[in-house]
Amino acid sequence: MSGNNVGEGLIQHKDNTGNQLFPVFLKLNELHTVLIGAGNVGLEKLTAILNNCNSATITVIGREVLPEVSRLSEHYAGVTIRQKSFEAIDLDIADIVVAATDDSELNKQIRLAAKARKLLINVADKPELCDFYLGSVVKKGDLKLGISTNGKSPTVAKRIKEVLNTALPDELDITLQQLNDLRNNLTGDFAYKVKELNRITAMLSTQDKGKEDKPLP
Numbered sequence: 001m002s003g004n005n006v007g008e009g010l011i012q013h014k015d016n017t018g019n020q021l022f023p024v025f026l027k028l029n030e031l032h033t034v035l036i037g038a039g040n041v042g043l044e045k046l047t048a049i050l051n052n053c054n055s056a057t058i059t060v061i062g063r064e065v066l067p068e069v070s071r072l073s074e075h076y077a078g079v080t081i082r083q084k085s086f087e088a089i090d091l092d093i094a095d096i097v098v099a100a101t102d103d104s105e106l107n108k109q110i111r112l113a114a115k116a117r118k119l120l121i122n123v124a125d126k127p128e129l130c131d132f133y134l135g136s137v138v139k140k141g142d143l144k145l146g147i148s149t150n151g152k153s154p155t156v157a158k159r160i161k162e163v164l165n166t167a168l169p170d171e172l173d174i175t176l177q178q179l180n181d182l183r184n185n186l187t188g189d190f191a192y193k194v195k196e197l198n199r200i201t202a203m204l205s206t207q208d209k210g211k212e213d214k215p216l217p
């Protein structure tokens with residue numbers, strides 16, 4: 001929005017090797033997720049979603065439902081459990097789909113049903129069937145970082161999450177709230193605001209800012 005050099009350098013970098021995933025942050029409280037599979041992996045994916053968005057709307061479909069899945073869902077108003085076999089029409093209510101069944105043929109059928117409805121799908125632990133991957137997530141208040149290893153090693157993603165969780169100071173969230181106040185109260189035209197916000201935050205990215213990680217004055 002504010003950069004003057006948008007697109008510059010892009011034309012020279014046309015090779016499509018390397019990590020081609022584009023990170024996005026989904027508003028799962030405004031979208032309907034349908035999760036098929038309510039076993040161990042289904043529980044993992046449900047937990048990952050709810051850890052990030054406790055008001056997510058999720059319909060969980062499973063022929064058998066692990067008691068842990070039922071127990072967890074009792075604490076979240078947005079989660080509905082439907083104990084049944086999967087049918088393609090189950091996806092009619094979906095905005096996005098996560099499949100986590102133990103039947104690889106069924107997972108492929110679920111993908112086809114999702115594609116027929118132009119829905120994005122993650123088939124847990126099956127990269128070749130995924131439109132998107134779940135990532136490891138670092139949280140500091142409103143700050144959230146998503147980590148992906150391009151599917152190379154989810155374990156490394158988890159470890160990097162742990163490192164960053166420890167390394168990033170909790171005060172970062174205070175800084176974020178202060179900058180938000182400032183952003184809302186700055187007067188002047190757009191170009192002036194961009195310049196001001198960049199000037200005030202310059203010290204956050206300089207190498208020799210000193211050893212202190214204090215919130216902004």
Ligand SMILES: C[C@@]1(CC(=O)O)C2=NC(=C\c3[nH]c(c(CCC(=O)O)c3CC(=O)O)Cc3[nH]c(c(CC(=O)O)c3CCC(=O)O)/C=C3\N/C(=C\2)[C@@H](CCC(=O)O)[C@]3(C)CC(=O)O)/[C@H]1CCC(=O)O
Pocket residue numbers: 044045048122123124125126127130132133134135136137147148149150151152153154155156157158161
């Ligand atoms: C990040 C995280 C998010 C989440 O799931 O919430 C996530 N996996 C996590 C953990 C984890 N998963 C697995 C292990 C066991 C050790 C190991 O294999 O490393 C551990 C570690 C553990 O549990 O300790 C098994 C596994 N996972 C995949 C395969 C298949 C394959 O690689 O071919 C297999 C082998 C299955 C088998 O052997 O049958 C594939 C995927 N897993 C992804 C995400 C996507 C790529 C993310 C990226 O780009 O890095 C992708 C491609 C698709 C997807 O599922 O979205 C979450 C960390 C949560 C955290 O931060 O705590």
Ligand SMILES: NC(=O)c1ccc[n+]([C@@H]2O[C@H](COP(=O)([O-])OP(=O)(O)OC[C@H]3O[C@@H](n4cnc5c(N)ncnc54)[C@H](O)[C@@H]3O)[C@@H](O)[C@H]2O)c1
Pocket residue numbers: 036037038039040041042061062063064065066084085086100101102103104106125
């Ligand atoms: N458990 C793990 O940690 C782990 C790790 C790596 C890979 N995997 C693989 O992931 C897959 C899922 O594992 P899991 O441990 O969650 O299995 P699971 O048996 O605990 O759960 C499978 C779920 O799929 C549901 N299901 C199967 N057919 C269905 C249908 N027709 N309609 C609706 N629901 C249906 C079952 O009812 C159940 O809820 C397996 O292929 C497994 O090999 C599991």
